[in-house]
Structure formats: structure tokens, C-alpha cells
Amino acid sequence: MANQDASAADNENHLIAERRTKLAARRERAAEQGKVRFPMIFAATA
Numbered sequence: 001m002a003n004q005d006a007s008a009a010d011n012e013n014h015l016i017a018e019r020r021t022k023l024a025a026r027r028e029r030a031a032e033q034g035k036v037r038f039p040m041i042f043a044a045t046a
Contacts, residue, residue, distance in 0.1 A: 030036065
């Protein structure tokens with residue numbers, strides 16, 4: 001049972017790492033085009 005939990009955790013960590021890599025690539029492409037990827041559109045109000 002513990003081995004199965006470790007395997008699931010490793011799989012989840014692998015997916016998270018892949019997503020971060022893809023996001024970094026998208027941000028880099030956007031920066032090359034002079035755009036902001038996922039801009040912060042909410043303004044803080046007092």
C-alpha cells in the first residue's frame with residue numbers, strides 16, 4: 001500500500017514538473033513577442 005502511495009506521489013510530481021516546464025516555455029515565447037503571459041488584471045483597491 002505504501003509503495004502504491006509513493007508511486008502516485010511520484011506520478012503527480014512528474015505531472016507538476018511537466019506543467020511548470022510548459023508554462024515557462026509559454027511565458028518565454030510571450031516575452032519574445034513583447035506580450036505578458038497571464039497578466040494580472042485585477043487592481044488592488046483600498
